[in-house]
Amino acid sequence: xxxxxxxxxxxxxxxxxxxxxxxSGEIEPQEKAVKEIVTxxxxxxxxxxxxxxAKFDRxxxxxxxxxVSGSELxxxxxxxxxxxxHAIQLACQKIEAFHRQRVPRSWVQFNEDDIVLGKRxxxxxxxxLYVPGGRASYPSTVLMNAIPAKVAKVPRIVMVTPPGEEGKxxxxxxxxxxxxxxxxxxxxxxxxxxxALAYGTDTIPKVDVITGPGNxxxxxxxxxxxxxxxxxSLAGPSEVLVIADETANPTHVAVxxxxxxxxxxxxxxxxxxxxxxxxxxxxxxxxxxxxxxPRKTLxxxxxANYGLAVVVESLEVAAYLSNLFAPEHLELEVSDPxxxxxxxxxxxxIFLGHSTPEAVGDYLAGPNHTLPxxxxxxxxxxxxxxxxxxxxxxxxxxxxxxxxxxSTIQILAQAxxxxxxxxxxxxxxx
Amino acid sequence: xxxxxxxxxxxxxxxxxxxxxxxSGEIEPQEKAVKEIVTxxxxxxxxxxxxxxAKFDRxxxxxxxxxVSGSELxxxxxxxxxxxxHAIQLACQKIEAFHRQRVPRSWVQFNEDDIVLGKRxxxxxxxxLYVPGGRASYPSTVLMNAIPAKVAKVPRIVMVTPPGEEGKxxxxxxxxxxxxxxxxxxxxxxxxxxxALAYGTDTIPKVDVITGPGNxxxxxxxxxxxxxxxxxSLAGPSEVLVIADETANPTHVAVxxxxxxxxxxxxxxxxxxxxxxxxxxxxxxxxxxxxxxPRKTLxxxxxANYGLAVVVESLEVAAYLSNLFAPEHLELEVSDPxxxxxxxxxxxxIFLGHSTPEAVGDYLAGPNHTLPxxxxxxxxxxxxxxxxxxxxxxxxxxxxxxxxxxSTIQILAQAxxxxxxxxxxxxxxx
Numbered sequence: 001x002x003x004x005x006x007x008x009x010x011x012x013x014x015x016x017x018x019x020x021x022x023x024s025g026e027i028e029p030q031e032k033a034v035k036e037i038v039t040x041x042x043x044x045x046x047x048x049x050x051x052x053x054a055k056f057d058r059x060x061x062x063x064x065x066x067x068v069s070g071s072e073l074x075x076x077x078x079x080x081x082x083x084x085x086h087a088i089q090l091a092c093q094k095i096e097a098f099h100r101q102r103v104p105r106s107w108v109q110f111n112e113d114d115i116v117l118g119k120r121x122x123x124x125x126x127x128x129l130y131v132p133g134g135r136a137s138y139p140s141t142v143l144m145n146a147i148p149a150k151v152a153k154v155p156r157i158v159m160v161t162p163p164g165e166e167g168k169x170x171x172x173x174x175x176x177x178x179x180x181x182x183x184x185x186x187x188x189x190x191x192x193x194x195x196a197l198a199y200g201t202d203t204i205p206k207v208d209v210i211t212g213p214g215n216x217x218x219x220x221x222x223x224x225x226x227x228x229x230x231x232x233s234l235a236g237p238s239e240v241l242v243i244a245d246e247t248a249n250p251t252h253v254a255v256x257x258x259x260x261x262x263x264x265x266x267x268x269x270x271x272x273x274x275x276x277x278x279x280x281x282x283x284x285x286x287x288x289x290x291x292x293x294p295r296k297t298l299x300x301x302x303x304a305n306y307g308l309a310v311v312v313e314s315l316e317v318a319a320y321l322s323n324l325f326a327p328e329h330l331e332l333e334v335s336d337p338x339x340x341x342x343x344x345x346x347x348x349x350i351f352l353g354h355s356t357p358e359a360v361g362d363y364l365a366g367p368n369h370t371l372p373x374x375x376x377x378x379x380x381x382x383x384x385x386x387x388x389x390x391x392x393x394x395x396x397x398x399x400x401x402x403x404x405x406x407s408t409i410q411i412l413a414q415a416x417x418x419x420x421x422x423x424x425x426x427x428x429x430x
Numbered sequence: 431x432x433x434x435x436x437x438x439x440x441x442x443x444x445x446x447x448x449x450x451x452x453x454s455g456e457i458e459p460q461e462k463a464v465k466e467i468v469t470x471x472x473x474x475x476x477x478x479x480x481x482x483x484a485k486f487d488r489x490x491x492x493x494x495x496x497x498v499s500g501s502e503l504x505x506x507x508x509x510x511x512x513x514x515x516h517a518i519q520l521a522c523q524k525i526e527a528f529h530r531q532r533v534p535r536s537w538v539q540f541n542e543d544d545i546v547l548g549k550r551x552x553x554x555x556x557x558x559l560y561v562p563g564g565r566a567s568y569p570s571t572v573l574m575n576a577i578p579a580k581v582a583k584v585p586r587i588v589m590v591t592p593p594g595e596e597g598k599x600x601x602x603x604x605x606x607x608x609x610x611x612x613x614x615x616x617x618x619x620x621x622x623x624x625x626a627l628a629y630g631t632d633t634i635p636k637v638d639v640i641t642g643p644g645n646x647x648x649x650x651x652x653x654x655x656x657x658x659x660x661x662x663s664l665a666g667p668s669e670v671l672v673i674a675d676e677t678a679n680p681t682h683v684a685v686x687x688x689x690x691x692x693x694x695x696x697x698x699x700x701x702x703x704x705x706x707x708x709x710x711x712x713x714x715x716x717x718x719x720x721x722x723x724p725r726k727t728l729x730x731x732x733x734a735n736y737g738l739a740v741v742v743e744s745l746e747v748a749a750y751l752s753n754l755f756a757p758e759h760l761e762l763e764v765s766d767p768x769x770x771x772x773x774x775x776x777x778x779x780i781f782l783g784h785s786t787p788e789a790v791g792d793y794l795a796g797p798n799h800t801l802p803x804x805x806x807x808x809x810x811x812x813x814x815x816x817x818x819x820x821x822x823x824x825x826x827x828x829x830x831x832x833x834x835x836x837s838t839i840q841i842l843a844q845a846x847x848x849x850x851x852x853x854x855x856x857x858x859x860x
Binding site for chain 1: 510513514516517518520521528531532537539545546547549550552554555568569570602638639653656657659660664681682685686688689691692693719723724725729760767771774775776777778779780781782783784785786787788789790791792793794795796797798801802804806807808809810811812820821822823824825826827828829831832835838839841842843845846847848849850851852853854855857858
């Protein structure tokens with residue numbers, strides 16, 4: 001049952017507990033396991049990948065089967081419905097259109113004394129996308145990772161995903177990859193896949209950036225190889241926070257909470273409302289909808305452990321609590337969502353008004369669904385085209401400009417005790 | 431002596447060795463030490479800070495002395511020359527002017543069927559700047575970290591830096607902080623300072639983002655707390671790569687190599703040139719200038735271990751080798767630097783032409799001097815205003831728009847086995 005809380009202090013404590021759920025347990029055993037996997041793959045390459053795939057995925061592969069073949073890619077189109085293909089294509093279009101907005105562009109600026117300053121943006125050479133297997137093997141994950149990389153014009157994009165039964169990969173995932181323009185796909189998952197992308201093996205190329213969600217092993221492996229490669233973020237379980245006033249429809253709020261909870265027993269679904277009656281109606285609806293829910297067991301678990309309804313006296317307090325939690329997804333189910341937005345400081349994505357359930361953003365509104373979790377919205381943003389780009393600062397001084405700045409630079413160099421810094425200017429301008 | 435290499439394969443091998451120098455050694459003992467420090471600070475707060483400061487910095491402080499007082503801040507102005515003050519002020523102005531260019535701005539876009547999409551940019555609530563002590567206690571480091579945070583409008587910015595003799599902090603560092611608008615400064619360094627910023631203590635506030643360079647302990651601590659807070663990057667020792675043709679002045683190239691080497695015995699200084707004669711002239715000049723260099727011992731060590739001149743047959747090969755190395759600083763000391771730039775794929779900052787020594791960018795050209803090292807330029811960029819900002823995606827659908835997309839979303843939700851996702855749309859549109 002969805003718990004209801006009325007006191008702000010209790011709410012703050014509960015929100016903190018839920019926010020800390022990801023890394024609250026003891027993770028040293030996993031860290032140790034991941035370290036061993038990463039080191040072994042770094043040293044033994046493909047051989048280690050096959051060993052770990054046999055051990056963890058219980059699939060016995062040979063090196064030649066690591067890469068998904070052209071005929072498997074073709075066959076995937078026969079294994080999904082036309083309706084699904086068209087849905088994937090429409091999502092693809094809409095996600096691409098959004099990501100093409102405000103792509104970083106190189107610029108230079110000409111200043112007095114012929115000083116030229118600027119930034120030059122370029123894509124990374126190679127990107128590696130991780131797509132989870134099993135319960136979370138989603139075509140939408142593929143689109144949300146692949147399309148920004150494509151828009152960034154990354155020359156080589158590879159995808160890794162663990163093999164399922166008989167080494168198979170979800171055909172919808174294979175179709176989504178191809179629709180997004182990716183055909184280099186390897187059948188490997190877990191920490192071993194992350195290590196392969198970070199260090200390269202005979203079969204799998206070393207990449208510059210690794211993105212995509214995964215379980216705790218994948219996440220710890222990403223953290224471990226960060227610095228050798230770039231990563232998008234350390235993804236934790238998903239979460240939604242709904243701020244609702246008396247204009248919200250309790251059935252809609254309830255189904256949105258369940259849409260989050262059904263992802264994962266660790267998912268969090270939180271309602272903050274100024275309307276106590278609404279809280280009880282939502283509680284009732286959640287209970288009703290859980291009956292006969294196809295994913296009842298895990299969804300119920302998420303609601304019981306990380307579900308919460310908080311009744312507050314004003315939308316200001318609701319915004320305050322939401323900012324404390326810094327949710328991945330924030331729904332503003334209130335009469336004036338644009339009026340409330342000014343009070344929101346931290347949220348991965350904000351869904352405004354009564355006709356914008358989070359599912360719209362999960363699939364096809366356009367903005368990326370890879371968002372900061374576990375409070376990371378305090379400092380991080382959605383995955384985007386810039387995840388796959390970087391810039392070089394550009395600086396050109398003329399003779400005149402250097403002379404102009406010469407004494408200032410020498411004073412600073414002297415203060416820092418770096419004589420050659422000063423000399424590099426002095427020798428050019430004396 | 432600066433080594434000269436003529437064969438491309440040797441050059442590739444040497445560049446790889448130099449690029450890998452940061453983490454090539456065994457760092458497990460340091461990792462273990464850092465883990466203990468971070469955990470202890472997390473659990474014991476200020477008490478642990480004082481203990482570690484006594485142990486590592488050999489300074490016995492009390493809690494009330496952790497924060498640098500107003501009178502110390504005032505006094506710092508009396509301890510530096512007017513010339514240095516004016517140099518800091520000019521650098522401040524020029525760095526701020528550059529960082530005010532292209533600050534991320536919120537935007538929304540109105541689409542058909544009353545769909546509103548956009549991104550809302552906000553600063554982080556709190557930023558923590560780390561400024562090293564000892565050999566690398568530089569006012570320029572303060573400016574390059576503080577100014578982007580100020581331009582981002584971060585409401586609370588705190589600085590930490592280890593105490594020197596008698597608990598003192600470099601007055602130029604204190605003045606630079608104040609000129610950049612920072613007055614909350616704590617006398618603590620090392621991994622313990624990073625832990626304090628990540629978890630908070632009674633005295634030091636928990637922040638959202640930690641930036642700034644440091645030694646291996648600081649860097650490992652930043653990696654460890656990444657996920658709890660955001661970080662700028664994992665900084666390694668500094669490096670310059672100079673591409674020069676026959677138009678370059680050997681004395682200028684030599685002094686630029688030394689200006690990098692004088693930072694740190696681990697610093698790397700690399701010349702790639704199409705002109706063999708230049709290589710030998712630079713070698714001779716480096717040797718000559720090292721005589722009587724005030725930081726001879728460490729500079730010589732850097733040149734011996736991580737200095738290199740490579741003679742190549744063309745600027746294309748030079749660019750190829752440079753891209754392999756992905757240098758933090760790249761100088762193009764060639765007749766047509768803008769012609770060469772198209773071939774450069776990875777570099778933190780590019781200094782164009784004969785009158786742009788790296789020192790210009792280190793101090794006051796404007797672009798940030800906090801740049802990706804150790805090959806991270808393959809995927810990362812300079813510190814910037816965006817390091818202290820994040821965005822929330824904005825999505826608003828109208829009734830009509832949701833109806834329009836209803837069946838597509840339901841098809842995708844069904845394919846992913848997430849019934850409540852589909853229901854959240856179906857229940858709103860049926």
